[in-house]
Each structure stands twice: as structure tokens, then as C-alpha cells.
Amino acid sequence: MAERLLDSINSPADLKKLSTDKLPILAQEIREVIIKTVASSGGHLASSLGAVELIIGLHYCLNTPEDIIIWDVGHQAYAHKILTGRKDRFDTLRKQGGLSGFPNKYESEYDVFTTGHGSTSISTxxxxxxxxxxxxxxxxxxxxxxxxxxxxxxxxxxxxHAGHLHKNMLVILNDNEMSISKSVGALSKYLNRIITAPVYNKIRKDVEGLLSRVPRFGFSVIRSARRLEEGLKNLLVPGMLFEELGFRYFGPIDGNDVVMVTNTLKNIIELNKPILLHVLTKKGKGYSFAEKGPEKFHGVASFNVDTGEKVAIAKDIVPEEGFTKAFGNKIIEIAREDKKIVAITAAMPEGTGLDKFADLFPDRFFDAGMAEQHAVGFAAGLGKAGFKPVVAIYSTFLQRSYDQIFHDVCLQNLNVIFMLDRAGLVGEDGPTHHGAFDMSYIRNLPNIVSIAPRDEEELKNMLSWAVSYDKGPVAIRYPRGASYASAPGSKNSLPINYGKGEILKEGRDVTMVSIGYMSNIALEAASFLLKDRIDAEVINARFIKPIDIELIAKSVLKTGRLFTIEEGALSGGFGSGVLELIIDKIKKDTIIKNIALPDKFIEHGDRQALLDKYGLSSKKITEAVKKEWQK
Ligand SMILES: Cc1ncc(C[n+]2csc(CCOP(=O)(O)OP(=O)(O)O)c2C)c(N)n1
Structure with missing residues (x-):
């Protein structure tokens, strides 16, 4: 095989040895590596493909890592990993012990900041x-x-703030007109107007030509280019938003033309002021299936490169996103009857299962954009005016809205329902995406009720219950990728009742109190324990707040041993809540153990493997109970 350019590149210094005319070939080689790897490991394909030329241009023109690049979200930075000494380990992407799918400061000095959540880069x-x-x-x-x-x-x-401080910094706006699905909002319309303004575009092309032809232009050229562009924009670009905010605006330029990107960067990098460079890129660039369906290829599981089809999952593995779909279907059913139901997402209609709702009830569906804080405040307004807002946001991203949950929803005691998908370990996306903290950050707020279903059936019942509950906000949490349509024994379940848990299995030796999907794992552990003649009572707590402490205390008084089991952080979590309330209700010599995620950021890796590592598999729970039993 002919030697690739990429083979000789182990750092940005090697990249700089290439002449610019070689850069398009390098971009193609990097794309091939990204497509091949993500097809096997899964990951953020479309955004990473779109940003290849931009990343080459940046490392070509900057002196990294002394010069600093901060990636927003960080899902687009695969080419950055490949160019900064990690190409030989790139096949370990997102695997346990392997490269992170996001910039990670512990992984490389080139990853200055560990990221995964959006909208943070300009502040940093x-x-x-x-x-x-x-x-x-x-x-x-x-x-x-x-x-x-x-x-x-x-x-x-x-x-x-940046326009006010007037610091020398470059903001690159990587505009592909897409979020995960189509970008929404007035800002996105504004950007679109910049791109499509016909007269402006024509003259802009002349300016671009000027920028790319002159390898390093002098001040007089900058001045005339600027004057030309300035006059033009004053005439044609409504608002000149970025300039008014104190930035010198350049662009838009074709961000997938690596020579254009490189020459432009070279020219503007020395301007000692706040600059915003607007680059246009194609999400999914270079892989036809991703170009045609960028939403589908934003975040993907393993796929077949030739067909673009998802690699089939083995039959014995439960289908992914069962809870998500169950929610999506149930909310439609409820909304058909109840015209006051409105649904809100923060840029994730598909991920949260609200896409079908959006098609069926366009007037009652709101995509607030990648703006979780606003989404919650907005829901509060709808709730205040008599609607029943259902806000679907992943557990980790809802952290953004903590003050809005407190101030705009709980303090007003509004009937807003929060659907917290991906509550628990998400697996390969790692620490920025695990939903480990919601039980802690919701449980401590007055007025709100917090619940978790153990299967899809229970999720639907809980949603119906939450809609009928009219005494304040309700949060429903459920994990990723693991679900039963109907878990063993769930057909005989009791209806949802405010603050009430249910006994799934009676027993006399130990009490296992579990929340949500973990109740199924606890039941499994109980069946293993029976083989050792340990008869566990298993309680599905259902309510994280208010906790059914009477039910739990009665059981513990009988068994003398309490195990709480949750897929969430130990500190301030469900088990912690049980302890706060049970302490004066049980005997002093009761054996107590909280099984939960430890007080650390959990790494990325296979979800099941991580659950096992942190003691939350049925095998590990069985071992933990046996250990205490033998004491
Ligand atoms: C605070 C926050 N909310 C939601 C997400 C989920 N998310 C990851 S990427 C993305 C879309 C990003 O779109 P854009 O910034 O335009 O970058 P692109 O993927 O188009 O390159 C979303 C909604 C997130 N990472 N952080």
C-alpha cells in the first residue's frame, strides 16, 4: 500500500512540514480513519467529518499546544486527536481504557479542557x-x-463579555446549519441570512479571493478589505450582530476548503483583537450516508460502512432506548385526550423520543434550542398560564437548569413534568454524559416529587400519574439502553400512589430497597441469594421523594439488614435520603449498606461493564449482600 501522508504525522509539527496543496489529500486520509473507526466503535461521526479541514487548518497555523484551542462540546474533535499524536490509539476510541470520545485533559496536553456539554468554549x-x-x-x-x-x-x-473586555481571541463559528437535527431559533435564521444574502455573497467572494490569494497580507490590504467588507455589511447584513458585540467578523468562508481555511487563518491570526471567523461546513462531509442523513449520523452505534446500516444487535440484548420510545408513545396518547399537554425539548427531539409528538402536534411542541436553562424557564411560563408542560432533557444536561428548576418551577410550585432520560451511566460518552447526579440535585428542593420506573409499563403509569397530579412539579428519571417492556412480576403491580413504594418479593433475612430499573437487578440478585439460603425482601421504592419510609422501616425492623441500591451518585442520592429518614426508626445494630456510584467522575466504557465495576450488577450486589451476611 502506498504510504499515506498521515503515516508521517505524529504531531502538529509534522503537519507543518506539508505544503498546503497536500492538505486536501491529508483531509481525505483522516476522513477514512474516522469513518472506519466510528463504524466499529460508534461515536459522533457527522460533526467530526465536517470539521476535518478546520482542524487541519488550526493545527497548521497555530503553535499548539502553547496556543490554545477550546472545543465546544468537543464531539467534533476526532481529527484533532488524530493529528496530535493519538492516531495509533484511535481504534480504542470510546472503549474502556481507550481514548475518550471528547477532549480530555488527562489524555493529552493538546486537550486543554475536558468538555462534553455545549456553549462553554467562549467563556473558557x-x-x-x-x-x-x-x-x-x-x-x-x-x-x-x-x-x-x-x-x-x-x-x-x-x-x-468578550466584546466588552476586548481580548485578543479568535472565535470560530463552525456553521453547518445543524444541531443534531436542523438548528432552530432566530440566531440560526440570522446566520442563514448572512450566508444567503445574494449581493453580499458575490462581493464576499471577491474579498475571499483576495484573502486567499495574498499569502500574508499587509495592513493596507487588511484596511481596504475591511473597508470594502464593512460598507457591504452595513448595507446588507441586518444588525451586524457580531461587530456590534465588539468582534471583527470575517466570513463566511468555505470551511471544507482546507486551503481557504488555512490561508484565511494565517491572515487573521495576527490581528490583535476579538475576531469571529464564520466558516461554513457540511455535516457528514465525505460520507454520503452521513451527508444525506446527518441527524442519523450525529451520534451512531456501530454501522456497516458500505450500507450505512446499523450493525444488528444480538437478539438477547434488550433493544436500546426502550424507555425513550415508551415515553414518546405514551405522551402522544395522553396529549390526544388532554389538550393542555405541551412538550419541550432542548435541541434533542429524537434523542428524547419527542420527534413523533412534534410531527403530530406541531403547535404544542417547542424546541427551545440548545438552551436548557431557557427551556425550563419557558416551561414555567406555560405552566403558570395553565398548560401542563412536559420537559424532556437528559439528566446530565438538566444540570444546566438547576436554578430554573429551583426558582421558576419549584418556588412557584408549578405543574411542570421533567422527563430525565439517560439517568444513570450512559456508557461510551463518559463522565460528561453520565446522569449520576439528578437524584441528589432534585431531591433537595422543596415541592418537587421525584420518581423512577423499573420498566416501560411503569414509566407509562408514572407519566399518567404525573399528568394527573396537580400539586406541583414531578421529575421522572430512567436510564439508557436498558429496559423491559414489562419486567417479571410487573403485571401484578399496584397502581402508582403518591409516596408509596411496593414490595416485589417478600423475604425475612435482608431488605433490599432499590429505585427504578435497579429493582430488576435487585430481584435478580435476590434469586441468586436464595441459592445460598438468604431470603431477601425486595422493595421497589418508586419514589425518590417523598420516600416511603414506613414501608422500608417495617421491612428493616423484620430483617435487621438494609441495602439501598441506586444507579446514581452516593452523595445526596436515594440511599442517602433513606438514611436521613430511617435513622430513628430502626434498631441501633442494623446493618446498613448503600450501593451507589462512588464520589468520583465515572470514566467512559461499556455500560454493563461499568455497572459491574461499580458494584451495580446483580452479581456484585449478591456478593455485597453475602459479605455483610457472613460478618
Ligand atoms: C448543554 C448541552 N446540551 C445538549 C447537548 C447535546 N448535543 C451534543 S452536540 C449537539 C448539537 C451541536 O450542534 P452544533 O453546536 O451546531 O455542532 P455540530 O454538531 O453541528 O457541529 C447537542 C444538542 C450537549 N452536549 N450539551
């Missing part, structure tokens, strides 16, 4: 640029942010 970059100036240093700072992430409150707050 501005902070670093300010520190640099305080120390009279002169490295460069660049934030790379997507058009959807730019709509998040934090990014807009940062732009506002």
Missing part, C-alpha cells in the same frame, strides 16, 4: 485570554463553536 477561552494578558504572555486562544451551541445562554453571555 475568554478566561484563558484574560489570564494570559494578566501575565503579559502572548499565546493565542481560539474557541471553536457550532451554530447550535452558539445559541446557548452561556455562549451569548460570553460573547457579550
Amino acid at each position: 477561552a475568554l478566561g484563558i485570554a484574560s489570564a494570559r494578558d494578566l501575565e503579559n504572555k502572548n499565546y493565542k486562544v481560539v474557541a471553536v463553536i457550532g451554530d447550535a451551541s452558539l445559541g446557548g445562554g452561556m455562549a451569548l453571555e460570553a460573547l457579550n
Whole structure:
């Protein structure tokens, strides 16, 4: 096989040895590596393919890692990993012990900041640029942010502050007109107007030509280019938003033309001021299936490169996203009857299962954009005005909205329902995406009820119950990828009743109190324990708040041993809540153990393997109970 250019590149210094005319070939080689790897490991394909030329251009023109790049979300940075000494380990992407799917400061000095959540990069970059100036240093700072992430409150707050501080920094707006699905919002319309303004575009092309032809242009050229562009934009670009915010705006340029990107970067990088470079990229670039269906290829599981089809999962593995679909179907059923139901997502209609609802009830569906804080405040307004808002946001992203949950929903005691998908370990996306903390951050707020279903049937019943409950907010949490349509024994379940748990299996030796899907795992553990003649009572707590402490205490008084089991952080979580309330209701010599996620950020890897590692598989739970039993 002919030697690839990529074979000789082990660092950005090697990249700089290439002449610019070689860069398109390198981009193609990097794409091939990304497609091949993601087809096997799964990951964020479409965004990473779109950003290849931009990443080559940045490492070609900057002096990394002294010059600093902050990636927003970080899901687009695969080419950055490949160019910064990690190409030989790239096949370990997202695997346990392997490379992270996101920038990770513990993985490489080139990953300055560990990221995974959106809209953070401009704030971080501005902070670093300010520190640099305080120390009279002169490295460069660049934030790379997507058009959807730019709509998040934090990014807009940062732009506002940056224009005021007037720091030397470069913000690259990587605009592919897509979030996971189509970008929404007035800002996205504004960007689209910049791109499509016909007269502006024509003259912009002349400016672009000027920028790319002159290898390193002098101040007089900058001045005339600027004057030309300025006059043009004053005439044609409504608002000149970025300029008004204090940034020099350049672009839009074709972000998939690596020579254009490189030449433009070379020219603007030395301008000592806040600059915003608007690059247009194609999400999924270079892989036809991803170009045609960027939503489907935003985050993918393993797929067949030739057909673009998902690799079939073995029959014995429960279908992914069972809870998500169950929610999506049930909310439609309820909304047909109840015209006050409205549904809200923060840029994730498919991921949360609301896409069908959006098609059926376009007037009652709201995509607030990648703006979780606003989504919750907005829901509060709808709730205040008499509607029943159902806000579906992943557990980890709802962290953003903590103050809105507190101030706009709980304090007003509004009937807002939160659907917290991906509550628990998500697997390969790792620490930024695990939903480990929601029980802790919701349980401590007054007025809100927090519940978790053990199977899809129970999720549907809980949703119906939450809609009928009219005394305040309700949060329903459920994990990723693991679900039973109807778990063993669930057909005989009791109806959902405020603050009441249920006994799934009676027993006399130990009490296992579990929440949500973990109740199925606890039942499995109980069946293993029976083989050792340990007769466990298993309680499905159903309510994280208010906890059915009477039911639990009665059982513990009988068995003398209490095990709480939850897929969430130990600190402040469900088990912690049980202890707060049970302490004066049980005997002093009761054996107590909380089985939960430890007080650390859990790494990425296979979900089942991680659950086992952290003691939450039926095998590990059985071992933990036996250990206490033998004491
Ligand atoms: C706070 C937050 N909300 C939601 C997400 C989930 N998410 C990851 S990428 C993405 C879309 C990003 O779109 P954009 O910024 O335009 O980048 P692109 O993928 O198009 O390159 C979303 C919604 C997230 N990572 N962080």
C-alpha cells in the first residue's frame, strides 16, 4: 500500500512540514480513519467529518499546544486527536481504557479542557485570554463553536463579555446549519441570512479571493478589505450582530476548503483583537450516508460502512432506548385526550423520543434550542398560564437548569413534568454524559416529587400519574439502553400512589430497597441469594421523594439488614435520603449498606461493564449482600 501522508504525522509539527496543496489529500486520509473507526466503535461521526479541514487548518497555523484551542462540546474533535499524536490509539476510541470520545485533559496536553456539554468554549477561552494578558504572555486562544451551541445562554453571555473586555481571541463559528437535527431559533435564521444574502455573497467572494490569494497580507490590504467588507455589511447584513458585540467578523468562508481555511487563518491570526471567523461546513462531509442523513449520523452505534446500516444487535440484548420510545408513545396518547399537554425539548427531539409528538402536534411542541436553562424557564411560563408542560432533557444536561428548576418551577410550585432520560451511566460518552447526579440535585428542593420506573409499563403509569397530579412539579428519571417492556412480576403491580413504594418479593433475612430499573437487578440478585439460603425482601421504592419510609422501616425492623441500591451518585442520592429518614426508626445494630456510584467522575466504557465495576450488577450486589451476611 502506498504510504499515506498521515503515516508521517505524529504531531502538529509534522503537519507543518506539508505544503498546503497536500492538505486536501491529508483531509481525505483522516476522513477514512474516522469513518472506519466510528463504524466499529460508534461515536459522533457527522460533526467530526465536517470539521476535518478546520482542524487541519488550526493545527497548521497555530503553535499548539502553547496556543490554545477550546472545543465546544468537543464531539467534533476526532481529527484533532488524530493529528496530535493519538492516531495509533484511535481504534480504542470510546472503549474502556481507550481514548475518550471528547477532549480530555488527562489524555493529552493538546486537550486543554475536558468538555462534553455545549456553549462553554467562549467563556473558557475568554478566561484563558484574560489570564494570559494578566501575565503579559502572548499565546493565542481560539474557541471553536457550532451554530447550535452558539445559541446557548452561556455562549451569548460570553460573547457579550468578550466584546466588552476586548481580548485578543479568535472565535470560530463552525456553521453547518445543524444541531443534531436542523438548528432552530432566530440566531440560526440570522446566520442563514448572512450566508444567503445574494449581493453580499458575490462581493464576499471577491474579498475571499483576495484573502486567499495574498499569502500574508499587509495592513493596507487588511484596511481596504475591511473597508470594502464593512460598507457591504452595513448595507446588507441586518444588525451586524457580531461587530456590534465588539468582534471583527470575517466570513463566511468555505470551511471544507482546507486551503481557504488555512490561508484565511494565517491572515487573521495576527490581528490583535476579538475576531469571529464564520466558516461554513457540511455535516457528514465525505460520507454520503452521513451527508444525506446527518441527524442519523450525529451520534451512531456501530454501522456497516458500505450500507450505512446499523450493525444488528444480538437478539438477547434488550433493544436500546426502550424507555425513550415508551415515553414518546405514551405522551402522544395522553396529549390526544388532554389538550393542555405541551412538550419541550432542548435541541434533542429524537434523542428524547419527542420527534413523533412534534410531527403530530406541531403547535404544542417547542424546541427551545440548545438552551436548557431557557427551556425550563419557558416551561414555567406555560405552566403558570395553565398548560401542563412536559420537559424532556437528559439528566446530565438538566444540570444546566438547576436554578430554573429551583426558582421558576419549584418556588412557584408549578405543574411542570421533567422527563430525565439517560439517568444513570450512559456508557461510551463518559463522565460528561453520565446522569449520576439528578437524584441528589432534585431531591433537595422543596415541592418537587421525584420518581423512577423499573420498566416501560411503569414509566407509562408514572407519566399518567404525573399528568394527573396537580400539586406541583414531578421529575421522572430512567436510564439508557436498558429496559423491559414489562419486567417479571410487573403485571401484578399496584397502581402508582403518591409516596408509596411496593414490595416485589417478600423475604425475612435482608431488605433490599432499590429505585427504578435497579429493582430488576435487585430481584435478580435476590434469586441468586436464595441459592445460598438468604431470603431477601425486595422493595421497589418508586419514589425518590417523598420516600416511603414506613414501608422500608417495617421491612428493616423484620430483617435487621438494609441495602439501598441506586444507579446514581452516593452523595445526596436515594440511599442517602433513606438514611436521613430511617435513622430513628430502626434498631441501633442494623446493618446498613448503600450501593451507589462512588464520589468520583465515572470514566467512559461499556455500560454493563461499568455497572459491574461499580458494584451495580446483580452479581456484585449478591456478593455485597453475602459479605455483610457472613460478618
Ligand atoms: C448543554 C448541552 N446540551 C445538549 C447537548 C447535546 N448535543 C451534543 S452536540 C449537539 C448539537 C451541536 O450542534 P452544533 O453546536 O451546531 O455542532 P455540530 O454538531 O453541528 O457541529 C447537542 C444538542 C450537549 N452536549 N450539551
